[in-house]
Amino acid sequence: MKNQAKSIAMVLAAALAVSACATATAYGPADVRGRGGYAEQRLEVDRYRVTFAGNSVTSREQVEMSLLLRSAELTVQSGYDWFATVERATDRDTRFYTTRDPFYSDRYGPYWSPRWRFYHRGFWSPYDRFWGADHDVRQVDRYQAAAEIIMGRGPKPAGDPNAFDARDVIANIGPRVRM
DSSP states (O other): OHHHHHHHHHHHHHHHHHHHHOOOOOSSBOOTTSOSEEEEEEEETTEEEEEEEOOTTSOHHHHHHHHHHHHHHHHHHTTOSEEEEEEEEEEEEEEEEEEEOTTHHHHHOSSOOOOOOOEETTEEOOOOTTTTSOEEEEEEEEEEEEEEEEEESSSOOTTOTTEEEHHHHHHHHGGGSOO
């Protein structure tokens, strides 16, 4: 019973430590490894490719808002008034992680756990590592948004749903993006 209480305390401490570190990607330039944050590449004088990548706790909405905010900031920094997205896409990278129940080994000891094999059509099946142990399966999604933008001066083109006034985007989306 004492060992089980220790195990519970260690698992809770580890979960608390991991959850404290798990925060959404902050708005800023991508790090050296290219993970998390924005990046841009100039294609022509008035055309850029802009990307924003989030981590496993950054929502799709945050990633897309950060992309629009960076596009608007880049437009104003370049001396333009509006931008239009020529091409825009959001990709989702999904991975599944399996973790063993930390309390399972306490029931059977650290060196033994039940394994099952089946005899079928003259052959024994290989050991199934997941049988006999409780496992948690966790889905982790990461989003990355990319857009090719073209910039212009003066009022934005009327009737173009892909055109944005850069200063309006900064005023409206800026406060909602995690800095």
